[in-house]
Amino acid sequence: MAIFLQLIASGVAVGMIYAAIAFGYQLTFATSKTLNFGQGEALALGALFGLTLAPFTGYWLMIPLVLVFGFALGAVVERLGVRPAVKIKSEYGWIMATIALGIIFRNVAENIWGRDDLKFPSPLPESAIQLGDIRVLPMELLIVGGALLMMLAVEIFNRKSIWGKAVVATSNDIDAAGLMGINTQRVITLSYSISAMTAAFAGVLVAPVTLTGATMGAVLALKAFAVAIIGGLESGLGVIVGGLILGIAETLTGFYISTGYKDVPGLILLLVVLSIRPVGLFGKAVIKKV
């Protein structure tokens, strides 16, 4: 039993890492039906930027600066990669453009920070704490708490602030929102900014546990993408559930079946969800009237 709980605990920690990154996909998809395929690079840039700042500001003070950095980064991606494609009603232009920007960001990061995996100093003690039968790292608790808090903050922003309401309105019906006087273009920029901001925040959150480097986002962002598909691209709750499912499936498979097949059940689940419920477990099936 203790083993099972330990596996679940580790699975939850890994799953929340995926969820935190997947959350960013969901934000931009809601407003513009586009995704930032450079989400992994936004994560890596956030973590590397934070790593550079941390010696001067300390871990906690560095976070707001990283948030500002991520916010600006998202706006740049939207302006350069997404808006031109959306303007000419290109269905795929934004895919290539965000991937291209991601590659550029990665190369820039490699030139500035090198391509070695770096150690990110942990703000919390690095020895595990005993909770009943299981052992967790303080940093893992911070990841779970931080990710939930971040999602909650974005939800509150969407529900309470005037800007957030504009985001929700745009998500529901972009044309109607436009007719109601909402500047939907700015709302889309905003959603990209918030999305990259959450990615950058996720970067500094997970960096002390994972390795930090220009390529740190590659594997994580891919897993997060699977999470977003499983959970549903339009649901905040969906990415949390999807992340937990994938993370726990990985650790349980690793232990009970084989560590060589660790990644397989998550991907099978992805295929099953796509064939049975393409909008994801928590996605809203919308009937498109043409």
Next chain:
Amino acid sequence: MGALVCATALGLMPAQAADPIKIGVTGPYTGGSSSMGVSMRDGARLAAAEINKAGGVLGRPLLLVERDDEAKNEVGAQVAQELINKEKVVATLGFINTGVALAAQRFYQEAEIPVFNNVATGTIITNQFKEPDYDANYVFRNSAYDVLQAGMMVDEALAQGHKKIAVLADSTNYGQLGREDIEKYLATKGVKPVAVEKFNIKDVDMTAQLLKAQQAGADVILAYGIGPELAQVSNGMAKLGWKVPMITSWPSSMQSFIDIAGPNGNGVIMPQTFIEDQTLPRRKSFLESYYKSYGVTKIPTPVAGAQGYDSVFILAAAIKQAGSTDGAKIRAALENLNERVEGVITTYEKPFSAKDHNAISRNMVVFGKVQDGKIVYAKPEDAKNAGVVRLKEKSSN
């Protein structure tokens, strides 16, 4: 890069009217295994500079043509073709990654140009073009190959009295070939590992692998992988509060292991051909010039730096003996090298023969131990004998 090549070329021009002898240097200078590649390259640069200062080889200076293979098999193959066909190198040194070596060295074999592995350890590397399938084998090596390391790791675990052995290996060519070597050697000792687990490059969480090993009652871990993931294994053990000895393949001496594992890495031991100690004058002068040239207090990956340095001297001696830059003649000279080449790892006396293309024999390899951010001798007797040059054992490979 361009400026650098120009500067080297210009610097040599006035003194040497003769054409330089071009030697390819290929390795990952960027990416996860770059600390090995860069140490190797920097060691090779030092050696080439020393040789050129002393008048070069055959009256011609050595010119290192450095190419980044990014630890990618396909890039390595491209680099090989560029070095052979465009740069017309006389020989090539390098290869950190076993997969890259296997993908790239066949171009040298076909072109009959010697290729000298100074870091990659896959056992199969020097056997890829072995007799009798091929008339001549152009692949040489001065690193401790996997069978040798796997044997040392297993023997050490058994000597320490461990009976229940868990094997953890990464899912790359390197890790899986190493795991095979460990399992084969264990079988000859009549021991079956209690757990054999796999992990991927960039894996974040090692809980499942470690719990399986723990549940199987393992009392020692043999891990085959490179620095960052080996560090994640150490960190994972600390997280689970499970402490058993860990014996790894050589890359836990990488700086990335030391940085990422921090105090959790202390006590991990691994086979090493070279430990940064200054007992011998040859080693002392090498370390001093390395530290001074690159402004560091420690070689990022000492083994790679030392092997890179030595490989240039061995190759230079062979070119001298061959009296030409013809590939077949250099290969023949390497296989019957008359000069004693004093390197920093050992003094190479007939390092190769027609059958044996591995310069390193088991008696040259010691166990290193991670201790507070440095690699030191794991055993007091090795530390005491640090000043003894361990020559190659006859017919050991």
